[in-house]
Amino acid sequence: MQFFLDFEKPLVELRKxxxxxxxxxxxxxxxxxxxxxxxxxxxxxxxxxxSNLTRWQRTQLARHQARPYTLDYIENIFTDxxxxxxxxxxxxxxALVCGFARFDGQPCAxxxxxxxxxxxxKVYRNFGMPNxxxxxxxxxxxQMAEQFGLPIFTFVDTPGAFPGIGAEERGQAEAIxxxxxxxxxxxxxxxxxxxxxxxxxxxxxxxVGNKVMMMEYSVYAVISPEGCAAILWxxxxxxxxxxxxxxxxxxxxxxxxxxxxxIIPEPEGGAHNDPVxxxxxxxxxxxxxxxxxxxxxxEELVEQRYQKYRAMSRIEE
Amino acid sequence: xxxxKKSKAPIASSEKKKGQMPEGLWTKCKNCEEIIYSKEIERNxxxxxxxxxxxxxxxxxxxxxxxDAGTFVEMxxxxxxxxxxxxxxxxxxxxRIKAAVKKHGGGDAVKCGEGDIDGMKVVVAVFDFAFMxxxxxxxxxxxxxxxxxxxxxxxxxxxxxxxxxxxxxxESILSLMQMAKTSAALAKLKNAGLPFISVLTDPTTGGVTAxxxxxxxxxxxxxxxxxxxAGPRVIEQTIRQKLPEGFQRSEYLLEHGMVDMIVRRQxxxxxxxxxxxxxxxx
Numbered sequence: 001m002q003f004f005l006d007f008e009k010p011l012v013e014l015r016k017x018x019x020x021x022x023x024x025x026x027x028x029x030x031x032x033x034x035x036x037x038x039x040x041x042x043x044x045x046x047x048x049x050x051s052n053l054t055r056w057q058r059t060q061l062a063r064h065q066a067r068p069y070t071l072d073y074i075e076n077i078f079t080d081x082x083x084x085x086x087x088x089x090x091x092x093x094x095a096l097v098c099g100f101a102r103f104d105g106q107p108c109a110x111x112x113x114x115x116x117x118x119x120x121x122k123v124y125r126n127f128g129m130p131n132x133x134x135x136x137x138x139x140x141x142x143q144m145a146e147q148f149g150l151p152i153f154t155f156v157d158t159p160g161a162f163p164g165i166g167a168e169e170r171g172q173a174e175a176i177x178x179x180x181x182x183x184x185x186x187x188x189x190x191x192x193x194x195x196x197x198x199x200x201x202x203x204x205x206x207x208v209g210n211k212v213m214m215m216e217y218s219v220y221a222v223i224s225p226e227g228c229a230a231i232l233w234x235x236x237x238x239x240x241x242x243x244x245x246x247x248x249x250x251x252x253x254x255x256x257x258x259x260x261x262x263i264i265p266e267p268e269g270g271a272h273n274d275p276v277x278x279x280x281x282x283x284x285x286x287x288x289x290x291x292x293x294x295x296x297x298x299e300e301l302v303e304q305r306y307q308k309y310r311a312m313s314r315i316e317e
Numbered sequence: 318x319x320x321x322k323k324s325k326a327p328i329a330s331s332e333k334k335k336g337q338m339p340e341g342l343w344t345k346c347k348n349c350e351e352i353i354y355s356k357e358i359e360r361n362x363x364x365x366x367x368x369x370x371x372x373x374x375x376x377x378x379x380x381x382x383x384x385d386a387g388t389f390v391e392m393x394x395x396x397x398x399x400x401x402x403x404x405x406x407x408x409x410x411x412x413r414i415k416a417a418v419k420k421h422g423g424g425d426a427v428k429c430g431e432g433d434i435d436g437m438k439v440v441v442a443v444f445d446f447a448f449m450x451x452x453x454x455x456x457x458x459x460x461x462x463x464x465x466x467x468x469x470x471x472x473x474x475x476x477x478x479x480x481x482x483x484x485x486x487x488e489s490i491l492s493l494m495q496m497a498k499t500s501a502a503l504a505k506l507k508n509a510g511l512p513f514i515s516v517l518t519d520p521t522t523g524g525v526t527a528x529x530x531x532x533x534x535x536x537x538x539x540x541x542x543x544x545x546x547a548g549p550r551v552i553e554q555t556i557r558q559k560l561p562e563g564f565q566r567s568e569y570l571l572e573h574g575m576v577d578m579i580v581r582r583q584x585x586x587x588x589x590x591x592x593x594x595x596x597x598x599x
Contacts, residue, residue, distance in 0.1 A: 161527075163547030163555050168565060171575050173526035173546035177500060181532055184501030185508070200484075200493060201527040201546075208497045222484045222493040222524070227551070231486065232406040246489045247402050253490050256401075309501050310462070312494040313455035316397040 003065040007049055007057055011269065014042050046269055056240035058249050059225060061217040062196045063159075066272035068279065069128075070097050070112030070155040073195065076279030077286070078103055078110060086137060090170060093134030095126045095162070096206070098141040103153065104287065109145035111138050111206055112155030115196075128197075129162035132175035135205050139179050142186060151189040151290060154206045159224060161202030176205040183208035184305060187298035191289050193264065193282060194218045194250075195271075210296075210305050211289040212259065214250040215282070216266040220259075221248035258312050261289070321381040346370050348541075362582045371539050371582055373519060376428035376443040379478055383586045384432035384441070391430040393463060395423045398456045402489060410487040413449065421448045425456035426481065429464045431471070435590040437599065440468040444480040446520075451481030453525055454488040458495025461529060465502040465513075474512040474593055479530040482548075483523015496528035503532050512596040514589065517544050517567070517576065535592060536576040538567035539585075544576070 004012045018038050025031045053061070061067070074081050078101035085092040097114045100107065115128035138154075145152045161172055183190065183206075192209035198220030214220060223231075228246055229238035247253075250263045264285045271278035296304060344355045348370035358365060362382060363372040374382075380389050397418075400410040408416075426448040431440045442464045444451045453461075461477065468475035484492040506513055515533030517526075519542035527546055530536075538544060545565035553560055563569050570576045580588045593599075 161546065163551045165552065165556065165560070165564070168545050168547065168552070169573050171531070171573070174531040174575060176527040176546070177496075177529070177531040180497050180500035180528055181504045181507070184497070185504040201496060201524055204493055204497060205527075208501070220490055220493075222489050223486055228486055245402075245404055245406065246486070248489065256491065259490055259494060306501050306505070309494060309498045312491060312498055313459045314399045314401045314488070314491060315455050315459055316399050317393065317395060 005057075005060050005064065007053075008269075011042065011045055011049060014038070014045060018042060050269065054240070055219075055243040055247070055249055055252075056225065058217055059197075059219050059239075059243050061270050062219045064196075064270065064272050065117060067196055068271050068275040069117075069157060070110075070114050070195070072275050073112070073155055073193075073279050073282060074099075074101065074110055076276055077283045078108075079105075081110065084137075084141060087133040087140060089136060090133045093126075093131050093137060094124055095128055095130040095158070096134035096138055098137055100141075100145075100150070103151070103290070106151075107148075108150050109141055109152045110155075111141060111152065112195075113158040113203075113206070115157060126162060128158045129160060130158065130202060130205075131162050131164070131167045132170045132172050135161075135175040135179050138206050139182055142183065142190075146186050146188050149188060151191065151293070152186070153286060154190065154192050154209065156192060156194040156198050156203045156207050156220075157196035157218075158199045158202045159197055160199035160227075161205065176201045179205040180208055184309070185302060186305075187302060189290060189293035189296075189301060190305070191286060191293070193286070194220050194260075195282075197224075199224060208305070208309070210293050210301055210308070211261045213262040213264050213285055213289070214253060214260050215264045215271060215278075216250055217270050218250055219243075219248040220250075220253055221246045256314075258308075321386070324377055324381075347372070364582050369540060369581070371519065371541065373446055373480065375447065376445040376478075379443050379518075380428065380430075380432070380441070382582065383476075383589060384434060384439075385436065389430050389432040391424075391428065392467065393424065393429055393460050396425065396456050396460060397423060398425055398454050398488070400487070401491075402487070404487040404489070413487070417448050421445060425449075425460070426451045426453070427457045427460050429460045431467065431473070434586065434593060437590070437593055437597065438471060438473045439476055439593070440464050440471065440473050441476045441478070443478040444518075444525075446480040446482075449485065451479075451525070452483060452485035452492075453481060453495050454485035454492050455495065457481075457485075458492075458498050461495075461499045462502045465499070465506050468506060468511055468513075469509055472509075472511065474514065474597060475506060476514045476516065476589070477529055477533075478516045478518060479521040479525050480518045481521055481523070481525040481530075483525055493524065496524050499529045500532060503529055507534075512593065514592065516580075516585070516589075518542050520544070522546070522548055531575070533577075534596070535578075537585075537588070538570060538576045538579050540567055540579055540581055542567045544570050 081101035116122035349368035
């Protein structure tokens with residue numbers, strides 16, 4: 001069964017009607033005039049819906065069950081991918097996928113959060129919420145990339161780092177903190193794409209990059225809207241209000257002028273409507289950013305990254 | 318005679334507002350619930366003389382505790398937060414800033430500067446939990462980064478005393494980015510071969526723990542401080558069971574290898590002095 005959001009429903013129904021009508025058409029019966037009209041109507045409807053999305057609706061799109069995940073992007077953007085496993089300390093973490101591949105033929109490292117689509121896969125991937133060993137695996141792979149002089153591409157899509165007893169026991173905070181410090185010091189290009197949910201420290205732990213981009217319908221914030229609402233109003237159900245307050249959409253964050261470098265446009269109606277086109281769009285931006293970064297020396301890469309984050313503040317003195 | 322002077326009323330006296338005690342003469346310990354003469358707690362560096370519970374102290378009190386008298390020179394004392402998102406919950410962020418500044422002064426939730434410990438030059442940042450729960454927004458992140466950069470300049474050890482609920486929601490994404498900014502500065506400090514000592518006090522959670530607070534060459538905790546990534550309530554809601562006794566307390570972190578030592582307030586200065594002498598070969 002196809003999954004769709006409430007506000008997508010009218011559009012999905014109209015699409016269904018169009019498809020039915022198309023199936024009816026034969027050489028004898030011509031509905032082409034009718035079809036054209038309906039197509040136009042669908043386009044207008046889509047524009048109406050998508051040009052007036054609330055921040056909460058955009059959050060829902062970022063979490064859309066049919067949205068492409070890291071492994072989908074890997075399949076459509078990279079070749080020769082092989083996954084590596086484990087942090088060499090505790091265990092493997094399926095919530096974070098790490099490996100090596102080729103980008104336009106050029107060897108590179110790829111790291112990304114991974115969610116599951118059906119219940120079984122969701123549980124296996126822990127809903128895309130990594131444990132400390134996931135972040136430690138990612139660091140191991142990033143430092144390996146540095147060792148071999150390979151650029152690193154990361155894909156961010158997580159509700160957050162997992163808040164559990166085991167995670168605390170094994171140092172969730174330390175794992176994230178260490179990644180932040182070590183990523184700042186990597187002597188190879190790091191290009192970050194927020195593809196879905198950029199959930200706080202759990203996202204940032206693989207997102208300290210020379211270039212950071214957000215997809216059109218992705219979100220990025222210091223806390224989930226539900227978490228924010230639970231703290232501010234003691235009611236997690238007020239997520240929609242909190243989403244407004246947090247200003248978490250790609251456009252909101254772009255307006256700050258110092259956090260992201262680009263917004264990657266998505267196919268009409270969102271990446272889930274055409275994952276292949278979405279991946280092509282991502283690829284184009286990755287190519288552009290990589291070309292720019294390859295002009296920099298290892299020392300310049302570290303300095304450019306430092307200055308990028310150094311400039312992130314709004315203060316009065 | 319006590320070996321430091323109080324400039325402000327002790328934090329313990331806020332207990333009196335609950336109306337059980339006459340005018341702060343007596344304080345009920347939060348831990349052992351013993352009723353103790355307030356002056357006695359104060360004389361004991363805001364540590365309960367009966368059960369060793371460490372009451373929260375202000376940034377100034379902590380500076381007085383660890384730095385040589387009269388050596389502290391403050392930096393960025395008047396840096397102010399900005400409500401650039403027009404954030405509003407029950408109150409606007411602007412109103413919250415105004416109220417916090419009125420009550421606790423400018424400079425946000427961290428007091429920074431340089432001073433001496435037993436004659437050794439150090440750069441310090443000390444959190445004030447009373448200022449919006451010690452939360453980290455742009456100002457806190459910027460001040461901590463400048464402290465680290467000052468350490469690089471002076472070739473001096475850097476000390477941070479944390480006490481914070483984590484990143485400040487009212488600055489959303491920019492609060493999150495302070496984690497990356499401060500940690501990046503620590504990478505520079507490490508490359509320069511300078512020591513960073515992180516002292517974790519009650520409570521240190523969220524984005525502060527998940528950045529500089531856990532990155533000390535040494536992580537030192539005060540006894541029984543709450544230290545963790547996710548808050549206990551969030552974890553309870555996620556796993557739907559009660560948390561074990563002592564979970565996320567200093568002793569638990571020591572046992573699990575996340576802090577190097579637990580040091581009582583009375584011994585903090587002597588311990589820092591001992592450690593720094595070894596690390597700086599002096």
